[in-house]
Amino acid sequence: MKKSALCLLSFLILFLSAAPARCADIKYAVMMLHYNLQYVAGDEAIENKIIERAFAPMVDFFLAHPSWGADFEMQGYMLEQTAIRYPEVFQKFKILLDRKQVDLVSFHFSDQLFMAYPRRDLEWSETLNRKTFADLGVARSGTVFTQEGQSGQGMADYMLDNGFDVICYPKNLYRYWQKSDTQAMPYYDFFGVSAVQCGKGVDWSGNGHTVKLEWTFFNDAELLPTGGATPYAEDFSVDAEAMAKFKQRLADLEKKGFVIGTIGQYVDALKQAGVQPGILKPVLDGDWQPIDTRSLFRWMGDYHFQYERDNEVLTGNVQARHKVLAAETIINHLKSEGRDTKELEERFLKVIRDLAIAQVSDSTGWTPWPGEIEYSKRHAAAAAQGAIEIIGSAKNILGAPVVSIDTKTGEVQSMDKMPEPAPAPAPAPCPVEIRLQGKIAKQEIICAKDAGNVWDIRVRFKTKEWHSNDFRLLFPRTEDVVTYSPALTDDKLVSYPLSSFDPENGAWMYIPAPNGIIGLGGGMFLIKDTSTVNVAFNVPVGEPVVSLDMLKPPNRVFDWRFKLVTDGADHALRVADELNVHPRVVF
Known part of the structure; x- marks a missing residue:
């Protein structure tokens, strides 16, 4: 059927359903400029280099090309420090924001590993961001991208509660969980918010519409104006040739009819045209380079040097x-x-x-x-x-x-005085088999029944031979199901059969679990005490265990505490909340 006939049919269907309709030829070229002022955390000289040599040149670039838009993603701290240290750069950027040429994307005040902590922590960060932007008189967009591209389904409710509506979901992370789902839809419904597979081009047609999406940049923004140099490098400075090539690429796309715009503008155009969203298959929490990092394991248990902690x-x-x-x-x-x-x-x-x-x-x-x-x-x-x-x-x-x-x-x-500590429960045989693997000098596992259907578990061990140590603490898993609380949803559990995933790496499935809870099957739940152990859980495909792994951990004594709840999800969530999210404290 020809496009004109499809368009007419689509129009009639939508007209009869009282919905707006028009056939659209949507062509957008977008970019996500991901800045991290804490590229070398605590180094103010490098912070200044980033503002001077990576941020200011891109601000000037877009001021010189007022018909082109972009998404500038940064922590609130970066905008605050730019305004303090480089007020002229900030004022130029504010011009771009005020005329809605570019979007300010900011999900956290600091470039936090927010998936390692309860939701309230990110809400505090949001408080700082809102104050920062209000004090500076700038508006933030409803688009979300985050440090290290952290993404997961728990972000959707948080986004809706805080005025965000579009998530830039990394294409690499989606492929990591669903490697066979290769066809990119124009956009997706992601648990109530809109999602775009960031970095993945779109060439789609349906119901008389055609959609083309080109990504002109999706990476650390420090690399763009410097021709790929990082802030570590001595030659970290503007590369005129690289910028000229980038300018020419945008000009060529504009000649082909592409709008050089923002992700939010692109999604708005799709919705106004009546393009319907696709649905993403199941995904777990992760980051934008998961093959290289084994998802969030790189930050939560993967040590490279003896001094890492x-x-x-x-x-x-x-x-x-x-x-x-x-x-x-x-x-x-x-x-x-x-x-x-x-x-x-x-x-x-x-x-x-x-x-x-x-x-x-x-x-x-x-x-x-x-x-x-x-x-x-x-x-x-x-x-x-x-x-x-x-x-x-x-x-x-x-x-x-x-x-x-x-x-x-x-x-x-x-x-009037500190309460007496409750007597420790008597040690008893552990209700499940607990194993340690790796280079271990000493180990001790103590189990005790706390109350009702709750067990206290303490695992003390000393590691050795750090340079070749692949340490694992293993608990038995009786179902091929992953049951966990996605980051930013501390009060609920979700479950997926492992067969729901088509993982690119074939095996490892690391989960941050900021409220500490993971299902073992049969109504049994393991809860890590995140004040003593906050490495990621691993639910490996093809191995009936849940493990906590450390690669090349330092040679030292570790003292980890857990709760094991044996009577179902509701009780386990209450225990996890009392332990890791809303503890009772005495001062």
């Missing part, structure tokens, strides 16, 4: 966030009593800023240098100390020597 950094951040949550809870308690909390709230903004910076991804991967590791530790310590001081001030207001803070209900109980 993935688990120490990640658990330290969890310990800090528990104190921060307690500080927020006691501030809210004082407000509910009509107390003046303005000064405490101002201090709290500094606390959540330190926490967001501590959670930067580059301190645990790709290959962090010692200064980046200390950068996270230093800011986590500052966040924890700031939270403790806020709680101390609140105790003085309440006249309470000791407070018990329930971060779930918001209840704050004043006490």
Whole structure:
């Protein structure tokens, strides 16, 4: 059938259904310029180089070509620091934003590994972003791309709750989970938000419409104006030849009828034309280069050098966030009593800023240098100390020597002294077989029945021969199903048969599990205490286990704690919430 006939048929169908209709020939060329001011976390000289030599040249480029658009993705911290250190660059960028030529894309204040922590942590980051953009008088777009391309289904509800509507879902990550689904639809419905496979071109026709999408750039934005040089390089500077080639490519596409626009404009054009979204097949949480990183394992257990400290950094951040949550809870308690909390709230903004910076991804991967590791530790310590001081001030207001803070209900109980610790349950035979593999000098596994259908498990071990150590802690899995809580959905579980996936790597399926929970089958759930162990869970295809892996871990003693719940999902979610998301704390 000819296109004109298809168009007429499509129009009649949509007319009879009272829906708008028009045949469209949609041609867009888009780019996602992904900036990371914390490229070398804590190095201010490199931060300045990025603004001067990678950001400012692209701002000037688009000012010189007002008919061309782009998506500039960055952490809120980058825009804040640009305005402070390079106000003339910021003012130029603001011109582009004000005339809606480019979109500002920003999902987090710091370039955080947000999938390793509960949802509330990202909400604090969002608080900082909103304040930053309001103070600077700029508008953020509804498009989402994130540090390391972290993406997962739990982001959809969070996006809807916070005014986002389009996710730039990395093509590599989709291929990682569904390698055979190679045909790109113009866009997708992704659990209630729109999604585009970022980096994947589209050449599609249907119902009389034709859609072509070209990607002109989808990578670290620092590489574009410098001809591929990274901020580490001495020759990190504008490459005039590379920029001329890029300009010519855009000009050629424009001559062919392509709109050089933003991802949001492209999706709007599809919707206005009545193009219907496709549906993505099941995916798990991951990043934009999952073959190279084994998904989020690179940041959550994959050590490269003896000085790396993935688990120490990640658990330290969890310990800090528990104190921060307690500080927020006691501030809210004082407000509910009509107390003046303005000064405490101002201090709290500094606390959540330190926490967001501590959670930067580059301190645990790709290959962090010692200064980046200390950068996270230093800011986590500052966040924890700031939270403790806020709680101390609140105790003085309440006249309470000791407070018990329930971060779930918001209840704050004043006490005269610290409560006596509950007696430890007696050790008992473990209810499941627990095995350790790798280069291990010493090991000890202690199980005890806590209460009802909950077991406490403690695994202490010392690693050795780090340079050749492929360590695994294994628990039996009785079903070929992956049951977990996607990042940013701490209060619910999803389940997929392993047969739902067609993994590109054939085996490894690493899951961050920020609330700590993973299903073992038969109503049994393992919960890692993320304040002691926060490496990723591995649900390997073809092996009936769930494991926690460390590649080349440092030679040292590890002391990991777990809960094992044997009576179903509802109870397991409550235990995980009390342990890792909303703990009760006493100060």
